[in-house]
Amino acid sequence: MEHTALAELLAGLPFPAFVVGADERIEAANAASLPILGQAAVGRNLALALRAPPLLAAVAAVHAGEAARDVPLRLSDETLFRANVSPLSGPGGMRAFCVLRDMTSEVQSEAIRRDFVANVSHELRTPLTAMIGFIETLRTSARDDANARERFLGIMEREAGRMNRLVRDLLHLSRVESEERMRPRDQVDLAGVLRGAASTVRPGAEEKQSHITIIGADAPVMVTGDADQLTQVFLNLIENAVKYGAPGQEVRVSVTRETVSRGAFLRVDVIDRGEGIDPIHLPRLTERFYRVDAHRSRAEGGTGLGLAIVKHIVNRHRGSLRIDSRKGEGSTFSVLLPEGE
Numbered sequence: 001m002e003h004t005a006l007a008e009l010l011a012g013l014p015f016p017a018f019v020v021g022a023d024e025r026i027e028a029a030n031a032a033s034l035p036i037l038g039q040a041a042v043g044r045n046l047a048l049a050l051r052a053p054p055l056l057a058a059v060a061a062v063h064a065g066e067a068a069r070d071v072p073l074r075l076s077d078e079t080l081f082r083a084n085v086s087p088l089s090g091p092g093g094m095r096a097f098c099v100l101r102d103m104t105s106e107v108q109s110e111a112i113r114r115d116f117v118a119n120v121s122h123e124l125r126t127p128l129t130a131m132i133g134f135i136e137t138l139r140t141s142a143r144d145d146a147n148a149r150e151r152f153l154g155i156m157e158r159e160a161g162r163m164n165r166l167v168r169d170l171l172h173l174s175r176v177e178s179e180e181r182m183r184p185r186d187q188v189d190l191a192g193v194l195r196g197a198a199s200t201v202r203p204g205a206e207e208k209q210s211h212i213t214i215i216g217a218d219a220p221v222m223v224t225g226d227a228d229q230l231t232q233v234f235l236n237l238i239e240n241a242v243k244y245g246a247p248g249q250e251v252r253v254s255v256t257r258e259t260v261s262r263g264a265f266l267r268v269d270v271i272d273r274g275e276g277i278d279p280i281h282l283p284r285l286t287e288r289f290y291r292v293d294a295h296r297s298r299a300e301g302g303t304g305l306g307l308a309i310v311k312h313i314v315n316r317h318r319g320s321l322r323i324d325s326r327k328g329e330g331s332t333f334s335v336l337l338p339e340g341e
């Protein structure tokens, strides 16, 4: 194949591709491969352009007349490619045609999936182990002890409740994830949603002598959305503000309008004066099962899925979630929802 035709062919490929001549030099390379090989790669010896022993071995094998092969190509700790090396005959002998595929996101999503399964198993196993232990005790040593029986049944009820919540939240999460691309269409009164969520959380807040106040929602505030899902968002945010806030504090929910370059938004701030969150945790807070203090969250009956569900619901509404928090001062979770669409 003539050199310019080869370059044109490579340019048409939507992934990094290059050809290594029989003399080990890079004969042609497309633009996508230059960040990997270096800008002045063409004409250079492959071994000097890239330190990748498996790829070099595959190229040598193909030059020696062997069949095509597929080898891993690790460029850094985070980036993994696979290189397909196949023979391409040429005037100076056998050339090696190398095509790269970026496997990074596949490897990452596989790791996320594995973590997720490990997390779910762990979260389910803890209450399950406790229940199995108590059943055993009820059958044996506590058999004739009415007081112990009552107490153990109480604990078992709590552990079963925890498992039930976990399964419920997992189902919610998977439903929200699968619907994420379908935009909600209903007209929803956000003020009503906020009042409903606040009144559900209020009994728990009163136990801590905390007050929930809503500002800016006296008149209806209409938004395009899914009422149940929006209720879930604010239930979790208000519940978190109460749970992780200081006893006797005020949790403030305020509705304002905000216009940014992307358009007009309704903005709901859920503000607490609790312990706040160290900034190092903020980027990961909406990950499934991520908790700042797992022990404490579990003790409160939390699953660590609340903010992950919030994030997906807000995305489905084409909105955004902002978290602003200062350690020792409190946190503000803001939900922005597009207005008037």
Ligand SMILES: Nc1ncnc2c1ncn2[C@@H]1O[C@H](COP(=O)(O)OP(=O)(O)OP(=O)(O)O)[C@@H](O)[C@H]1O
Pocket: 169, 236, 240, 241, 244, 245, 272, 274, 275, 276, 277, 285, 290, 291, 292, 293, 297, 298, 301, 302, 303, 304, 305, 306, 307, 308, 331
């Ligand atoms: N207002 C807040 N102040 C301080 N920390 C918070 C606040 N909201 C959330 N967090 C932290 O973020 C973590 C994740 O919150 P998320 O709502 O996802 O889970 P959870 O409340 O632990 O459990 P769940 O919501 O499933 O009952 C919490 O465990 C807590 O450490």
Ligand SMILES: [Mg+2]
Pocket: 236, 239, 240, 302, 306, 307
């Ligand atoms: Mg929560």
